[in-house]
Amino acid sequence: MGKEARERIEARLGEAGSRGSCFAATEAADLIYLRRLIKKERPRSVFEPYPKLFVKADTWQALDRGARALFIIKGIAELHPHWVFFGPSAALIHGMPVSWKDLRKPYVVTSSSISDAEKAQLVHRSSVKDELCLCQGVRVTSPVRTLFDCASRLSFQSALAIADGYARTGGLGTEELCDDIRMRFRGQRGVKRVAAICAHADGRAESGGESIARAVMIQQGFYLPELQTPLPDPIDPAKMFRADFAWESKKGIVLGELDGAKKYTMSGDPLDALRDERIRESRLTAYGHAILRFSYAQLLPRNRTEFVALLEKFGVPRGPKPRFVDGVPVKKTVNYAGWRGMPLLCAFNGLGRHGSNEIEFGYAAARRIAA
Structure with a gap:
């Protein structure tokens, strides 16, 4: 292949990378070269991360696993414009929080034959029962069908993150979301499981990591925290901070902070982000409350005992573990008084986002936290 052809391929690789996609080698000469x-x-x-899809090595090595999955999905969409993506692949395209472990293979819907090389790298379905849409130039299942597909097959932790994301973007409360799922998918296999997961959804969660942390708390019977509690900056009250989690325990107020690496890898100087985070933490400390910091790594199954021990050490209230059906904790409504005679939201009590106990705790406890 001549110099001109090589430069053309280099340009195509660069163009595809700038679109957030692998280069789809649809011409035989390009593929051979x-x-x-x-x-x-x-x-x-x-690199060739998927058959007939190519990407510059330096571009690929700079991507995290979620971004790599997105590159591959967009590349496949160019190779096979008629294919539809569902499940975790569609959730990623829709911008929902998806666990990296659920992105190991693309999820596709197609009635056409698939080569053996591709079949080994795909989760394949031959038909889809719901409406489709176009998102980021890719054909995907609708957001609500995507939620249903994910919640019916993924783990509770992974599914709750997606349900939280759906509730957040749609501005839906727990009861509204559950009613919508039951109505849309009445009689379909898995609807009970999906509704049970959606009963735990809370659109106030701002990241997949926060959702997974809450899922572990629910599974272990810990009281659910108040999410994104607003606190004035004690130095400059015109500014507001938000604590990821907040509990009221016998020992007093406990603030929980998920320390995610992405806080330091977003646009801008990572050192500036780290410095801002440390300033924020020092200001929160000025309130005199205990600050429980934990990382996403502590939420993984191999480290979960450490996370549970951390919650217990900080005095986060805990009740009995819930009953599980099809891998999902079952909510039960019980009356439970908080440590100061005030109702608290328990992980097992079945009170939704708009439950009276949560509203009372949310406003009154927030005032006490900032006092």
Whole structure:
């Protein structure tokens, strides 16, 4: 292949990367050249993460697993414009929080035949029962069908993160979301499980990590925290901070903070982000409340005992573990008084986002926290 052709492929790789996609080698000459280049070149300047999809090595190595999955999905959409994405792949395209472990393979709907090389790297379905839409130039299942597909097959933690994201973008309360799911998918397999997961949804969660942390708390019987509690900056009251989690325990107020790496890898200087986070924490400390910091790694199954021990050490109230049906904690409505005679939201009490106990705790406790 001549210099002009090589420059053309380099340009196409760059253009695809700027669109957040792999380059789809639909022409035989491009495919042959790129695969020969990969075979001969050391170190490699190009990767083929999926059959006929290529990306520059430096671009690929700078991406996290979620971004890599997005590159592959958009590339497949160019290779197969008639394919539809569902499940976690569609959730990622819709901007819902998706656990990386659920993005190992793209989820596609197609009635056409699939090559053996592709079949080994896909989760495949031959038909879809609901309306479709176009998002980011990719054909996907509708947001509500995507929620249903994910919640009917993923773990409770993964499904709750997606349900929280759906509730947040749709501005839906728990009861409204559950009623909508039951009405839309009445009689379909898995509707009870999906509704049970949606009964725990809370659109105030601002990240997938926060949702997964809350899922672990629910599974372990801990009292649910108040989410995103607003607190004035004690130095400059015109500014407001928000604590990720807040509980009222026998020992007093406990503020919970999920320490995510993404806080320091967003646009801007990571050192500035780290400095701002440390300033924020020092201001929260001025209130005299205990601050429970934990990382996403502590939420993983291998470290979950450590996370539970941390909650207990800080005195986060805990009740009995809930009953599980099909891997989902069942909510039960009980009357339970808080440590100061004030109702608190328990992980097992079945009070939704608009439950009276939560509203009373939300406003009154927030005032006490900031006092």
